[in-house]
Amino acid sequence: MPRLVVVGASLAGLRAVEAVRRDGFDGDVTLIGAEEHLPYDRPPLSKEYLSADECPDPRYREEETFAGDLEVELLLGTPASALDTTGRTVTVAHRAVPYDGLVIATGAHARTLPGTEGIAGVHTVRTLDDAQALRAALRGGARRLTVVGAGFIGSEVAAVGRKLGLEVTILEALETPLARAVGERMGRALTHLHRAQGTDVRTGVAVSEVLAEAGDAAERSSTHGRGRVTGVRLGDGTEVATDVLVVGIGARPTTDWLEGSGLTLDDGVVADETLAAADGVYVAGDVARWPNGLFSGVVDGPMRLEHWTSAADQGGRAARNAVDPASATAYETVPYFWSDWYDGRVQFVGVAPEDGADHIEVVAGDDTEGGPFTAIYRAGERIVGALAVDMPAEVMKYRRLIGGRKSWDDALELAEQRRAARAQKAAEKQREASS
Amino acid sequence: MRIVVDWDRCTGMGMCESLAPDVFEVDDDGSLIVHSEEVPEGQEGEVREAVASCPTEALSLEGE
Incomplete structure (x- = not known):
């Protein structure tokens, strides 16, 4: 058998x-x-x-x-x-x-910051046990949350922190968060979502030290007994005080x-x-x-x-x-991921070419204020990716084109159809409202 | 074969639409429209894929 x-x-x-x-x-x-x-x-x-x-x-x-x-x-x-x-x-x-x-x-498994083992209040988010511990920490009277890493996990946790009423700071080593995942321009667009919600996003900063002080008896007697986190020191010497530190560095x-x-x-x-x-x-x-x-x-x-x-x-x-x-058959796919930030949703299908910036076109909405918008990504003559912020009806229509190896022109044609459809819907709504 | 949607679970992600666009569509507000609750003939494969690909497991099939 x-x-x-x-x-x-x-x-x-x-x-x-x-x-x-x-x-x-x-x-x-x-x-x-x-x-x-x-x-x-x-x-x-x-x-x-x-x-x-x-x-x-x-x-x-x-x-x-x-x-x-x-x-x-x-x-x-x-x-x-x-x-x-x-x-x-x-x-x-x-x-x-x-x-x-x-x-x-x-x-x-989650990457950790070296030297933070055994410090209470430092969390990663990967496993159910991680999430249980973080849930308790965020809801147990913490006032300030600091997130290292402005990737998708870090961004989601930051959004939760704001929702729970915490002061939230995100520390990101890159100048533009998520540049590798969605390209520079779209990384900047997504950063607006945080700032609009009062999250302090600091980019191009390095964490040089995690600061801790002797915590309560239980924390002192834990395996490593390294105390409880109080803040982070950055490369330029600035200190960011915090009650909870989440490490979201991949x-x-x-x-x-x-x-x-x-x-x-x-x-x-x-x-x-x-x-x-x-x-x-x-x-x-x-x-x-x-x-x-x-x-x-x-x-x-x-x-x-x-x-x-x-x-x-x-x-x-x-x-x-x-x-x-x-x-055995081959596995091919149009990658898809989503991320929920604040009350909005970020969706991405396909791939973002390395030299993405020149090949991205915003086909709906406006990315300069963070959305809602839809952008499509080009490589050669093909459409290879699409990003949508709070435009749930758009992104999956492009996923079909990407999966069918369709051309950039096909994608622009779809964008035009969608524009017309949205305009028609808006006009109908207006008629309904005025009748 | 009938499509059953658990509306408490559905968040309008739209994977289903990308795999079976004649049957599923996500509206501008993120709500799911099911164009045909009865699976159209010849589209069983696509719909099965759509059901399996739902990240919130909101879709199922009845009378397979």
Whole structure:
């Protein structure tokens, strides 16, 4: 009986086991997770999980679903520590779990600021435990929140802080936040969203030291006993006082357990277009680096995404390929991510070319005040990306064009149609209002 | 096959529209319009993909 083993019990891992069962795969399936929690939904952890008065339950499925409907053996609470691709086993604690097909979906872990271990009040946001601790900190009488890193996670946490009434400062090393993700001009546009809500965004600044003082007895007697955070000293000597410090400086793919396994590790596990990293070994989610055929010639080399959509899709594809390698199919996608800031939503589809600035056109709204607006990205003769701030009806229409390898002219034509449609709707509304 | 929307979960993300535009559309205010609750013939694959791709798991199918 063929046996599928999935390492990593988050979204990609969950979708992996669900996909093969839906297809009727009747071999053994084992799902291995480093955390003790059942698979849970991560995007809310930096959003409503922190801000809502009633803490939502982020678990995707009940425990019974795994044992019952899915017939999946769960091994939770201990990370896999080694992979033997010759003997086809994964080591978990002292147990060697044999596989015929393997899906690696171990995700990524939050980068931390060196020297902050053991200081109370310093948080990252990646896991459910992280989010629980941060939720308590933000709602436990803190007055000031400082966020290091103006990326999407940091921005979402900053927005939550403002919503909860805290004074919020964001410290960003780059001159323009999110320049790599959305380009310089759009990075500036997004920064307006923060400033409009009273968040103090400081760009081009370096954190030189995290300041702490001896906290209460519990904090002093904790493992490291480094006290409680009081502020941050910047490269120019300025001090920013804070009660809570959130470090949002990105994530590293969790591949340490694969050192020496023979797999190619290069900021992720390198795989081919079918997500295969070795014979019988497939990768999915944040850990996967694979050539996305849809953008060959647009972006250099294989890509690694940290998005919900690709994790979900790759999980299913990797597992299907793993149980039937002979008919493995390639995985291509138009990347999609969203981020909720204050009461607005930022949505991006596709890719932002490195030299993006000259190839971005705002096709709806106005980006100079932060939105609402829609912008599209060009590479050569193709449309390759679209960004929307508070224009939920727009971005997915461009996603179809990008997926269909459509031309820039096609995109401009769609933009024109959309402009006409919006104008017509506005006129109708006005007529209704005046009648 | 019928499409069921959990309106408490739907936030108008629009992945469904990008995969099955004849069936789903996000309106200007972010609300989802379902053009056809009954899955149109020949579009079962696209709609299944749309259901699986919903980041808030707001979509499901009845009578598969």
